[in-house]
Amino acid sequence: MNPIVENERIKRSRRNHASSAELLIQAGGYVSPNPYLWEDALISVVLKKPILLKGPSGSGKTRLAQSISHYFEQPMQSINCSVDLDAESLLGFKTIISNHGETVIEFVEGPVVQAMKKGHILYIDEINMARPETLPILHSVLDHRRMLTNPFTGEVIYAHEDFTVISAINEGYVGTSPMNEALKNRFVSFTVPYLSGNQLREVIEGIYPDTSKEKVETFLHISHDLKQQVMNGLLSDEAASVRSLLDAMGLAAHIPVKRAIQYAIAEKLDDQIERRLVMELVDTWLK
Template identity: 50%
Template structure:
């Protein structure tokens, strides 16, 4: 189990998650979920020793949500960026030659899993379904009731220290991903992460981008809604509606015309010309 700091526990226990104090606490972590229930459920699961899987489209804020949870628990967090090249060394660490008292020795350099388990911190696994299916079973033991893992390089059996918790993120159906096997998926509590929209998106853009013109920010919020709708209709790929890309466009718009900023930060990242044209048409409609 992971101990929840007193100020966070008090605000949750008193059902004051909509209070200014709690809003300030969450904002300091960098992300305010669209629904309070998402935050409450994630905090509850982690405090009970559960692992959580954040499921949502690319750019919806899953990593920022994980960082906010780390902040709420006053926990540091080791991170794994999954890919097809992820292997046991990337997870657990590796052996290297070193010198001690003038003699050559073999030293083990711990990886993110080893560090998180031994230090009792959070472990964040980004895009977990990008990893090869044969790699992830290595950590199954530390994800269930055993809370132990065997280091294949040192044969050490490590028991997770109090405070250890796992947060993973997944983009289902994204290029290069594979379905999670049931044994792994069953070790997580799943929380869906939708795109941030409306007033909440405007607040995020105001706080996290260099653009402060309220009128232009409103137009970017409308653009985001149009992009999300086009993604839902299959007209655009998920990359087009990324909040990360939208923030880049807002930053650039503080210095250059918005339509040009949208081209650089959003449209030109897309692969298909028809998608680029659609995004630029949306921008022209809104920004003239």
């Protein structure tokens, strides 16, 4: 990309920052928890730096990636990592097809190859859930080379100039493993905290504009208490998930608040003591 164009994209991200939250709420997108996270992420994309988003489940990592895709009008290819992820899941696979009466072998391109060729965003979710031996195939994609030799076809693929990689991890979760240094060093890392205070209020009122101010205040108080108990080590991170809170608000438009929170938040927790603590906190605001 021409350096002048890069500078213009950076200026655009700064110029639009003040109004980006409102636009993204309207699109069902991400709202930055501080004045610089959104802008810095955009600048990193413009500078072709692979991004690593770190934060608890429900903090908005996927929504942030979707909002970057929306902002740049750039399609996104997604990979959901697990222990079953292999090279074929990343790069594609060979299959047999019939073409004009002849049987031929065709290669079906995977998300990495498609994103590189088309200049899409490649979103790798829960990258630390993948087996460590699977990911080195991406090293040349993530560093300055931005290229890949497809082991299934022998094709050498050079990334489109707009190609971007965004990855996300939930640190310390069951089933995850620490990223090796060779992989981690290819990213710039951003911590994505839960929304709170005015930012959370902005999201709630943007998504549920017809909700009464009293109900919004109740949910904000409950959210604050849940986050406090997570910080105190009495609740799992999932209890403070913004995603779950918004699910509860959606339910609360049709059923009582207490039941909505029970279904959307408490019942997701594995520990019975934690479920009971959530509902006790709710009771203090629903007298």
